[in-house]
Amino acid sequence: MTVEPDARPAAAARSRTLRVSEVTQETKDSVTISFEIPDAMVEEFKHVPGQFITVKIPSDRTGHVARCYSLSSSPHVEDFRLEIGIKRTENGYASNWLCDNAMTGMELTVLPPSGHFTAKNLDVDFLFFAGGSGITPVLSLIKSALVCGGGEVTLFYANRDAESIMYEGQLAQIASEFPERFTVFHWLESAMGIPAPEDVESAIREHRGAQIYTCGPAPFMDLVQKSAEACGVEHASVHREVFQSLTGDPFETATMRQLSDDDGVATATVYLNGQSITTEWPRNTPLLDVLLAQGHNAPYSCREGACSACVCKLVEGDVEMAQNHILVEDDIADGERLACQALPLTDAVTVSFDDL
Ligand SMILES: Cc1cc2nc3c(=O)[nH]c(=O)nc-3n(C[C@H](O)[C@H](O)[C@H](O)COP(=O)(O)OP(=O)(O)OC[C@H]3O[C@@H](n4cnc5c(N)ncnc54)[C@H](O)[C@@H]3O)c2cc1C
Structure with a gap:
C-alpha cells in the first residue's frame, strides 16, 4: 500500500475563515447570518442549492464544536452571497451561541459546502415539505428552481405558529414574483394541529409527478415519506435532509x-471528480480515509456517518458500513453508501462519487 502519511490533507487545510457581513433577526428565535466571500474563495464556495456548510463554534468547555447549517441563499439568484439560517434549539449549545453572539464583522471558521439534498434537474415540478428551520435548504432550492426551471413549485410549510415562520417575507415576495408557478401553503400547528396523513397525501396526489423534498423534525419527515409511499411515489422521487448535531470534529486533522x-x-x-482511481484498500480502513491519505479531494464533513457529505454509489462488489445514522433502507437498496464508514466485504469494489 503506497500511502504517504504526509500527503494526507488535514481538515485544517480545508477550513476557511469567513467574515460575517450581516446578521438578520428572522423570528424571535432564529437569525440569518450572511458571509462575505473573498474573490479568491468564490469558486470554492459556489454551492449547489440544498447544500450546507459546517461551522466551527467556539466553546470554553471543549475548545469548539462543529455544526452543519444549510445554505438558504441560491447560487443562481443572489449576487455571490452565502447565507445560513439558524434556529435556537432548546437546551442546545451552538445554535444559541450563534443566535446570541453572531455579529457583523465577526470571523467564523467553516468547511466549504457539501451535501446531497440537491436536485439533478431544476426544470421539473417540485413539492417541498418543510418544518421549522427545515426551510433553509428548501428556500435555496425553491429560488433556484423558479429561476433555472419552468416547473410548478409548491411549498407545504409547517410551523408552530405564525410568529415562528422563518423567511415569511421572502416567501411572500417570491410568491408575488412567480404567481403562476409558486404556491406556498402555511400549516400552523397552533390553529390546525399536527398534519395528518390525509393532509399530506392530498397535497402529494394534487402534485403527482413532482419531485418531493422534505426537511424538518423526524416525525414530520417520516409522515411525508410514509404518505409518499401510500400514494405510490417511487423512492427515488423523495428526498430528505436530516438535521442533527455532529458529535465528532471534522475540523481535526484527518x-x-x-x-x-x-x-x-x-x-x-x-x-x-471525473477521474478513475484504482487503489489497494486495507480492509480495516474506511474508504474515505484511504482516498484522503492519497491526497484525493473526496467530499466529506462529519466522518461519523451522520451528514451524508461523503455518499457514493456502489457499482460493483460490496461494502459494510461501520455506522450509518443517515441513509434509510431504500437509499441502501439504491446502492448508496457512506465512504467515511465503508469497509470492503469483497476483494474488488467499485464505487462512484460522480454518478449518484
Ligand atoms: C446537513 C445538516 C444541515 C443543517 N442545517 C440546519 C439549518 O439550516 N438550521 C438549523 O437551525 N439547524 C441546522 N442543522 C442542525 C444543526 O447542525 C444543529 O444540530 C442544531 O443547531 C442544534 O445544535 P445545538 O448545538 O444548538 O444543540 P445540541 O446539539 O442539542 O446541543 C447540545 C450538545 O452540545 C453540547 N454542549 C453543551 N454545552 C456545551 C459547551 N459549552 N461546549 C461544548 N459543547 C456543549 C452538549 O454536550 C450536547 O452534546 C443542520 C444539521 C445537518 C446535519
Whole structure:
C-alpha cells in the first residue's frame, strides 16, 4: 500500500475563515447570518442549492464544536452571497451561541459546502415539505428552481405558529414574483394541529409527478415519506435532509482510522471528480480515509456517518458500513453508501462519487 502519511490533507487545510457581513433577526428565535466571500474563495464556495456548510463554534468547555447549517441563499439568484439560517434549539449549545453572539464583522471558521439534498434537474415540478428551520435548504432550492426551471413549485410549510415562520417575507415576495408557478401553503400547528396523513397525501396526489423534498423534525419527515409511499411515489422521487448535531470534529486533522481488526487488503476502483482511481484498500480502513491519505479531494464533513457529505454509489462488489445514522433502507437498496464508514466485504469494489 503506497500511502504517504504526509500527503494526507488535514481538515485544517480545508477550513476557511469567513467574515460575517450581516446578521438578520428572522423570528424571535432564529437569525440569518450572511458571509462575505473573498474573490479568491468564490469558486470554492459556489454551492449547489440544498447544500450546507459546517461551522466551527467556539466553546470554553471543549475548545469548539462543529455544526452543519444549510445554505438558504441560491447560487443562481443572489449576487455571490452565502447565507445560513439558524434556529435556537432548546437546551442546545451552538445554535444559541450563534443566535446570541453572531455579529457583523465577526470571523467564523467553516468547511466549504457539501451535501446531497440537491436536485439533478431544476426544470421539473417540485413539492417541498418543510418544518421549522427545515426551510433553509428548501428556500435555496425553491429560488433556484423558479429561476433555472419552468416547473410548478409548491411549498407545504409547517410551523408552530405564525410568529415562528422563518423567511415569511421572502416567501411572500417570491410568491408575488412567480404567481403562476409558486404556491406556498402555511400549516400552523397552533390553529390546525399536527398534519395528518390525509393532509399530506392530498397535497402529494394534487402534485403527482413532482419531485418531493422534505426537511424538518423526524416525525414530520417520516409522515411525508410514509404518505409518499401510500400514494405510490417511487423512492427515488423523495428526498430528505436530516438535521442533527455532529458529535465528532471534522475540523481535526484527518488521520487514518481503523474501524475493524481485519488487516487484509481489497482493491477499490473509485470514480471521483471525473477521474478513475484504482487503489489497494486495507480492509480495516474506511474508504474515505484511504482516498484522503492519497491526497484525493473526496467530499466529506462529519466522518461519523451522520451528514451524508461523503455518499457514493456502489457499482460493483460490496461494502459494510461501520455506522450509518443517515441513509434509510431504500437509499441502501439504491446502492448508496457512506465512504467515511465503508469497509470492503469483497476483494474488488467499485464505487462512484460522480454518478449518484
Ligand atoms: C446537513 C445538516 C444541515 C443543517 N442545517 C440546519 C439549518 O439550516 N438550521 C438549523 O437551525 N439547524 C441546522 N442543522 C442542525 C444543526 O447542525 C444543529 O444540530 C442544531 O443547531 C442544534 O445544535 P445545538 O448545538 O444548538 O444543540 P445540541 O446539539 O442539542 O446541543 C447540545 C450538545 O452540545 C453540547 N454542549 C453543551 N454545552 C456545551 C459547551 N459549552 N461546549 C461544548 N459543547 C456543549 C452538549 O454536550 C450536547 O452534546 C443542520 C444539521 C445537518 C446535519
